Amino acid sequence: MNTPSSLESLIEALRCLPGVGPKSAQRMAYHLLQHNRTGAQRLADSLQRALGALRHCQRCNTLTESEICARCLSHKRDPKLLCVVETPVDMNMLEQTHAYSGLYYVLMGRVSPLDGIGPGDLHLERLLARACDGVVREVIIATNYTNEGEATAHYLSELLKSRGISVSRIARGVPVGGELEYVDAGTLAQALRERRPLAD
Amino acid sequence: MNTPSSLESLIEALRCLPGVGPKSAQRMAYHLLQHNRTGAQRLADSLQRALGALRHCQRCNTLTESEICARCLSHKRDPKLLCVVETPVDMNMLEQTHAYSGLYYVLMGRVSPLDGIGPGDLHLERLLARACDGVVREVIIATNYTNEGEATAHYLSELLKSRGISVSRIARGVPVGGELEYVDAGTLAQALRERRPLAD
Numbered sequence: 526m527n528t529p530s531s532l533e534s535l536i537e538a539l540r541c542l543p544g545v546g547p548k549s550a551q552r553m554a555y556h557l558l559q560h561n562r563t564g565a566q567r568l569a570d571s572l573q574r575a576l577g578a579l580r581h582c583q584r585c586n587t588l589t590e591s592e593i594c595a596r597c598l599s600h601k602r603d604p605k606l607l608c609v610v611e612t613p614v615d616m617n618m619l620e621q622t623h624a625y626s627g628l629y630y631v632l633m634g635r636v637s638p639l640d641g642i643g644p645g646d647l648h649l650e651r652l653l654a655r656a657c658d659g660v661v662r663e664v665i666i667a668t669n670y671t672n673e674g675e676a677t678a679h680y681l682s683e684l685l686k687s688r689g690i691s692v693s694r695i696a697r698g699v700p701v702g703g704e705l706e707y708v709d710a711g712t713l714a715q716a717l718r719e720r721r722p723l724a725d
Numbered sequence: 726m727n728t729p730s731s732l733e734s735l736i737e738a739l740r741c742l743p744g745v746g747p748k749s750a751q752r753m754a755y756h757l758l759q760h761n762r763t764g765a766q767r768l769a770d771s772l773q774r775a776l777g778a779l780r781h782c783q784r785c786n787t788l789t790e791s792e793i794c795a796r797c798l799s800h801k802r803d804p805k806l807l808c809v810v811e812t813p814v815d816m817n818m819l820e821q822t823h824a825y826s827g828l829y830y831v832l833m834g835r836v837s838p839l840d841g842i843g844p845g846d847l848h849l850e851r852l853l854a855r856a857c858d859g860v861v862r863e864v865i866i867a868t869n870y871t872n873e874g875e876a877t878a879h880y881l882s883e884l885l886k887s888r889g890i891s892v893s894r895i896a897r898g899v900p901v902g903g904e905l906e907y908v909d910a911g912t913l914a915q916a917l918r919e920r921r922p923l924a925d
Contacts, residue, residue: 528817529790531771531778538771541764542742543756549744551814556743557772558779558788559833564741565772571731571738572757572769578731579758588758590729614751617728633759 532558584655587613587631596629603627605662609652609681611635611669619667627665630655635668636677644680652681656690667695732758784855787813787831796829803827805862809852809881811835811869819867827865830855835868836877844880852881856890867895 528536532554539550557565581587582594589595596602606627610616616629630652636644656664664685668674682692698716699708708716728736732754739750757765781787782794789795796802806827810816816829830852836844856864864885868874882892898916899908908916 528813529779529788531775531790532788534767535771535775538764538768539742541757541761541768542739542753544749544752552744553742554775555788555813557741558775561741562776564738565776567734568738568741569769569772569776571735572765572772575731575735575754575758576762576765576769579729588729588732588755590731595727613728613755 581633585629585631586633586651587616587629601626604660606665607656607661607663608665608667610667611674611677615667615669632668632677635673636680637673638676647677649681649684653684653688656685657688661690663691663693665693665695670697781833785829785831786833786851787816787829801826804860806865807856807861807863808865808867810867811874811877815867815869832868832877835871835873836880837873838876847877849881849884853884853888856885857888861890863891863893865893865895870897 527533535558536547536550536554539545539553540547542550545553557568578590579588580590582589582592582597584593584597587594587596603626606625607630608616608619608625608627609630609632610619611632611634613631613633616631619625619629632647632652634642634647636642636647655661664681666678666681668677668681678694682694685692696719697712698719699705699712705713727733735758736747736750736754739745739753740747742750745753757768778790779788780790782789782791782797784793784797787794787796803826806825807830808816808819808825808827809830809832810819811832811834813831813833816831819825819829832847832852834842834847836842836847855861864881866878866881868877868881878894882894885892896919897912898919899905899912905913
């Protein structure tokens, strides 16, 4: 009398998506089967194709279809700068600024003890090997300014500095266009503490 | 330099899920490829299997793997009562009450002019044929008490009554356990208007 088994497994399988609980999974399954079978077929195919085609770039660790991604192979990028980010999305955000022409290393995660992710899970030896290739002059750590991102940045900087690599961190402070009245106290306190001298 | 094409198509394909915009689709794709490839494979397989196996029950229109679903075939249900609901989820909610032993008809939608869904899109001739089988004595309309659900109920009741079928609507009013202080004015107004006489 209950839900057919193929429908039940679809609902269960949809729950592997982040932020999708039992209710949304049910709604998604019915929506696909009733209103968008073409979309569902395309999703199944795309998943299959992406799983087959995508792997990690040997140099920057992002997802790519080749051995080494196009950005790492490009001659237009400055190989002396290496920017460490948590995810490919963060890398895209930085690219959109058009303010950086160096290369990247994507951690594909962050140190997060509460989720059971320690430094060992991030395969940092690959980042170390990348940063110590003799060409990289400066590693810019661009992890998030969350607790986990900060812990990751701290751990990384210790690790890299012990190898004699020069390390920097993207600035934090009042956002561009931000009014002090609406900035949270923590950000404002850091902006004060990390104030920088102005040239004459 | 950009996102690999198989990743881009996956992100695009994930947007067929209801409530998933470009940002969530991106997050989902990276999550699946980085942290849950098994889940992604299972999702692709389940979609494929569900698309192949599931069709509409010839009698009640719900999703089933057979010609006629188990509930419609059951001898324990009262065939004189037919309850019309919008979705299979609504049917499951009614079943969970254990207060109904009749059969169902699932509209798989509602009249919603704003979304371009008119009565014609709901294939109501199938419901009419089902309700006029000579066995059904009463059709209980259990569409939602939203604007669309109400419009659907009104349309259905006119249609069914014109064929001489007796039609009822599930009650609306103050929820069980509800305190008047916290019930919205619209509900309270209806509860007053639709008050029922108490037996002595």
